[in-house]
Amino acid sequence: MELKWVDVQDIAIELSELKPEVDPTQLRFTELRQWVMDLPGFNDDPDHCNERILEAIQQAWIDEIQ
Template identity: 35%
Template sequence: MTHFEPPIHWKDYEDIAMKLYERFGDDFGEGKIYRIRFTDLHKWIMEIPNFAGKAEESNEGHLEMIQSTWVYEWRDNQK
């Protein structure tokens, strides 16, 4: 039985952050996450398997929210 995952869009910050954490794990800590270039972050988000957002729908606000949500996801997994 296949587990259906709904498509992820730009405003699904928690879903995106969880996918990035699953991909990079503890290789990216808080300081490193905040130093990621937005061009790299954008590319990695576009590579998420069920990501349905369009590249041109992205903006700096989305990327900042994703970045900070990823930090919270990372912190939650350090406990």
């Protein structure tokens, strides 16, 4: 599956499965951004990312693990 920045929920699921030991509330956005870009199947322009998207991914990840 190809992932884009707008696939917030799918990205959160992938991150929660790949990094179960990580507390997403403690992440820096620079780190989160890089992890998203490193996901298998991620294919989007890095310049299309902004703080609002990263916040949405972080919140979806938090919701996913609760």
